Amino acid sequence: MEISQEQYKRLNTKKGIYALLQNSTLDAGKAENFLKYEQRVAKLQEELIKMQNWVAEHQKRVIILFEGRDAAGKGGAIRRITENLNPRQHRIVALPKPDEIERGQWYFQRYINQLPKTGEIVFFDRSWYNRAVVEPVNGFCTEEEYEVFMAQVNEFEKMIINSGIYVLKLYFSISKEEQEKRFNEIINNPLKKWKYSNVDQKALELWDQYTLYKERMFKDTCTEFAPWKIFKANKKSKARIESLEYILENIPYQIKDEQILQHQELE
Numbered sequence: 469m470e471i472s473q474e475q476y477k478r479l480n481t482k483k484g485i486y487a488l489l490q491n492s493t494l495d496a497g498k499a500e501n502f503l504k505y506e507q508r509v510a511k512l513q514e515e516l517i518k519m520q521n522w523v524a525e526h527q528k529r530v531i532i533l534f535e536g537r538d539a540a541g542k543g544g545a546i547r548r549i550t551e552n553l554n555p556r557q558h559r560i561v562a563l564p565k566p567d568e569i570e571r572g573q574w575y576f577q578r579y580i581n582q583l584p585k586t587g588e589i590v591f592f593d594r595s596w597y598n599r600a601v602v603e604p605v606n607g608f609c610t611e612e613e614y615e616v617f618m619a620q621v622n623e624f625e626k627m628i629i630n631s632g633i634y635v636l637k638l639y640f641s642i643s644k645e646e647q648e649k650r651f652n653e654i655i656n657n658p659l660k661k662w663k664y665s666n667v668d669q670k671a672l673e674l675w676d677q678y679t680l681y682k683e684r685m686f687k688d689t690c691t692e693f694a695p696w697k698i699f700k701a702n703k704k705s706k707a708r709i710e711s712l713e714y715i716l717e718n719i720p721y722q723i724k725d726e727q728i729l730q731h732q733e734l735e
Contacts, residue, residue, distance in 0.1 A: 505705045511728050512712040513552050520589060522721035524557050527586040529633040530719060533595040536640030537678060538671045539650035539663075541704045545640065546591050548708050549715070559584075562593035565608075575599060575617060576624055584633065596621065597637075600685040605677045606667055618688055625694045635694050636718055638711055639686075640701040644675050 523530055534542040546560055561582045570578050576596060584590040594602075599617040603609040609617075629635055642650075651668060654660045671678070690696045697714055701707035716729055 505709070508709055508732060509548065509712070512709070512716065513549075515716050515725060515728050516549065516712065517552060517554075518723075518725075519716060519719055519721040520553050520557055523589055523719075524554075524587040529584040529586060530589040531584060531592065531628070531633055531635045532589065532715060533592045533597065533635070533637045534640065535594060535597050535601075535638065536701065537642055537647055538665075538668045539647050539654065540640035540642045541701050541707060542640050543593050544704060545708045545711055546593055549712055550591060553589075557587060558589040558591065560591045560593060561595075575613070576620070583628070596624075597685065597689075600689065601678060601681040602667065605674050605681055606670065618684075621689055622691055622694075625689075625691070629693055634719055636715060637694055637696050638714065639696055639698045640707055640711075641698055642701050644672065646702045647675075648672055 522528070534546055536542050543562070550558060550560060559582075563578060563582070566578060579596045582590060582592075596617075599609055599614060600621070604611070604614045625635060651664065651672070654664050654668075686696055686698075699707045699710050699714075713729060716724070
């Protein structure tokens, strides 16, 4: 391993040494990129705390939906985004499959029960859009239930927004090859095996069906009042940075540090 004097100065800290040890080849260039990523995340997290304080002080309500293919990095992005937030003023919602009582209710009812109270941000790790893609692809709902959902979802979101709730819809997109690679990593990691569900096992086989339903979801539910924002998530660090930037850009908290919010390209 060769390292220049300038690289030595930049990496000769606890964080720099940690970054260097994150790759088996002790690549100084990769370590510098990792350090830049960590520094960028920290700056954006500081800004996110300001946003959360604004939400709390002004009694605002915010919903942020994270959707995407299985293993696209939604949960990891949410954890990184929320790790320094006040836990009393935000919630992460990842609902299990509906129980017998919920199956007999209006589809949106279980999600209405999770809407934010005043001064709160709610992050949905998957949301009502399960019925737009995951459920029809896997046969968890009927064609009629799917069509009813598609006919109602825009009005449902319009009612939420008209009540004063901010709604952001984020979609993490990965390639088929990247999904397969991540599934293999999960299967071979004893600490992550629990993530690999029965639905995940069929995801590659059903790739094309997921694509068809995903494309209709974008076509029919990307509205002027609640648009979709798609993030290319083959590189997790890039998707996390861009999603953080997007959230901060689209919630009108005060006072924003516009210099921090200026997009910075990371290698």
